[in-house]
Amino acid sequence: MIRTRFAPSPTGYMHIGNLRTALYEYLIAKSKGGKFILRIEDTDQERYVEGAVDIIYKTLELSGIKHDEGPDVGGDYGPYVQSERKNDYLKYALELIEKGEAYYCFCTKERLDSLKESTEGGDVAKYDRHCLFLSKEEIEENLKNGVSYVIRQKIKEGKTTFHDEVYGSITVDNSDMEDQILIKSDGYPTYNFANVIDDHLMAITHVVRGAEYLSSTPKYNLLYEAFGWEIPTYVHLPAVMKDQHNKLSKRNGDASFQDLIEKGFLPEAIINYIALLGWAPSENREIFTIDELIEAFDLKGLSKSPAIFDPVKLTWMNGEYIKAMDKDKFYSLAEDELKSCVKRQDIDLKKLCGYVQSRIGTIKEIGSKVDFVDNLPEYEPSLYVHKKMKTTEESSLEALKKVTPVLEGLNKWTNDSLYNAMLSLISEMGIKNGQMFWPVRTALSGEPTSPCGASELAELLGKEDSLARIKKGIELLENALS
RNA sequence: GGCCCGUUGGUCAAGCGGUUAAGACGCGGCCCUCUCACGGCUGAAACGGGAGUUCGAUUCUCCCACGGGUCACCA
Numbered sequence A: 001m002i003r004t005r006f007a008p009s010p011t012g013y014m015h016i017g018n019l020r021t022a023l024y025e026y027l028i029a030k031s032k033g034g035k036f037i038l039r040i041e042d043t044d045q046e047r048y049v050e051g052a053v054d055i056i057y058k059t060l061e062l063s064g065i066k067h068d069e070g071p072d073v074g075g076d077y078g079p080y081v082q083s084e085r086k087n088d089y090l091k092y093a094l095e096l097i098e099k100g101e102a103y104y105c106f107c108t109k110e111r112l113d114s115l116k117e118s119t120e121g122g123d124v125a126k127y128d129r130h131c132l133f134l135s136k137e138e139i140e141e142n143l144k145n146g147v148s149y150v151i152r153q154k155i156k157e158g159k160t161t162f163h164d165e166v167y168g169s170i171t172v173d174n175s176d177m178e179d180q181i182l183i184k185s186d187g188y189p190t191y192n193f194a195n196v197i198d199d200h201l202m203a204i205t206h207v208v209r210g211a212e213y214l215s216s217t218p219k220y221n222l223l224y225e226a227f228g229w230e231i232p233t234y235v236h237l238p239a240v241m242k243d244q245h246n247k248l249s250k251r252n253g254d255a256s257f258q259d260l261i262e263k264g265f266l267p268e269a270i271i272n273y274i275a276l277l278g279w280a281p282s283e284n285r286e287i288f289t290i291d292e293l294i295e296a297f298d299l300k301g302l303s304k305s306p307a308i309f310d311p312v313k314l315t316w317m318n319g320e321y322i323k324a325m326d327k328d329k330f331y332s333l334a335e336d337e338l339k340s341c342v343k344r345q346d347i348d349l350k351k352l353c354g355y356v357q358s359r360i361g362t363i364k365e366i367g368s369k370v371d372f373v374d375n376l377p378e379y380e381p382s383l384y385v386h387k388k389m390k391t392t393e394e395s396s397l398e399a400l401k402k403v404t405p406v407l408e409g410l411n412k413w414t415n416d417s418l419y420n421a422m423l424s425l426i427s428e429m430g431i432k433n434g435q436m437f438w439p440v441r442t443a444l445s446g447e448p449t450s451p452c453g454a455s456e457l458a459e460l461l462g463k464e465d466s467l468a469r470i471k472k473g474i475e476l477l478e479n480a481l482s
Numbered sequence B: 001g002g003c004c005c006g007u008u009g010g011u012c013a014a015g016c017g018g019u020u021a022a023g024a025c026g027c028g029g030c031c032c033u034c035u036c037a038c039g040g041c042u043g044a045a046a047c048g049g050g051a052g053u054u055c056g057a058u059u060c061u062c063c064c065a066c067g068g069g070u071c072a073c074c075a
Helices: A016-030 A053-061 A083-100 A109-117 A137-144 A191-201 A211-227 A256-262 A267-275 A290-296 A312-324 A326-341 A348-358 A363-374 A391-408 A413-430 A433-445 A453-462 A463-481
Strands: A003-006 A036-037 A102-105 A150-153 A157-163 A169-174 A181-184 A204-210 A234-239
Touching: A003 A016, A003 A204, A016 A036, A016 A053, A016 A204, A016 A234, A016 A256, A016 A267, A016 A290, A053 A191, A053 A256, A083 A102, A083 A150, A083 A191, A083 A211, A102 A137, A150 A211, A157 A211, A157 A234, A169 A211, A181 A191, A191 A211, A204 A211, A211 A234, A211 A326, A234 A391, A256 A267, A267 A290, A267 A312, A326 A348, A326 A363, A348 A363, A348 A453, A391 A413, A391 A433, A391 A463, A413 A433, A413 A453, A433 A453, A433 A463
Parallel strands: A003 A036, A204 A234
Antiparallel strands: A102 A150, A150 A181, A157 A169
């Protein structure tokens, strides 16, 4: 059975690249009926951020990515927090020393630094294996005296080849690799070491992570071989970029999951969008629920090259979700935003909400669409001139003047009656539809565009306000023309 | 700098030796229409460059250019 894991370190927010990795890990497992595991990697005591673990839980939950095992739900391979199994790692490191695959290193920070400074010509110095050649006695002596030490992996000679599901076969010369540190002087394992141990202990079959780990993968392989463990399937993912040159990061692009939610994006739309950022379905389709993604997912669709995060397309997709949404559901989602924009009590917010639904990308856009309801904006008489509608300031003035008594005399103030009344006036006057509707719509909204037409606007605003707004329009035009 | 990876329209991308090189976002036009939007139709827009292999390269190989990653007691 396939088992994948998401292994974030609790250092604060959850950015989009991270979330996409979690999504793919979830999809890889679930598309094959496997398990998705959450593990918290907190071996770096200095970067730990309080509350970060809760952000991880919350983000996954909102996204619809459910883990089968983890610190909160348990499982047979726990604990799922690395700092809680600190001593296990040391045991495995000691085992490697026994086997001659690792060794104690007592070098001081100063010596290591001077090693780096001594290099020239742009070459970066590798550790010189000074401690590999220490005698048994020297090691014993140092240990007994409590000299601070780390444990290093002894990289053997030769070449290492590994296979990646998206990048194919990659071969690296072992001499390019450093004897990396497995256990730090504070006794905690490094990420690379803890990862190998835990992935093995938790029976992870597919190791999925960012492509930046591609170059350390050979070291992982050497570790698996040293232990005699089975090597997992590797799936490396290209980065999510902010632009041509920069990866997406909170500092530069503020596109963390939380930020997007606050900007009014729907979790389903975000998930849908990022699923398609770096993966393409075999079928030509854009809109997927997370369950449909599970159904459609296939490793073969993963791409090798980095993808630029495009907020414009995300907005489009979010709009698709809004349009497809049940009217009542959309209303309950938009209600708060709507109420903060429209203070008038006599407005049928549900109706207004319905008009707005097909016209926005995110609910934050509602405000700019309905501002005119509370206060008629100041506008220029030139707004009445519309080439396509064949209107001029003169024709608009006449239309508004003629329509006033008709509306005043109306006893039923509904969209239908308003529309029909205006229609018969139009035929009576022998003018084009637009020559009546455009000026009325303009007078009622004071905007070049509005979320609905003249009759619907009138119905929404009510008789008194509608007539007042038309009167204002007449005055504006009369002043302009005199 | 060494090593590794990548390169199809502005963006996401399909393609897997022979195609009029899909589709989506965005942009333009038309239709629909009481404005805008929705919806429908439509247009402009791409294989980084050079050598090979081949009857034939976007697809395979090599070189170059450009971009990214990595070289920590960070993950």
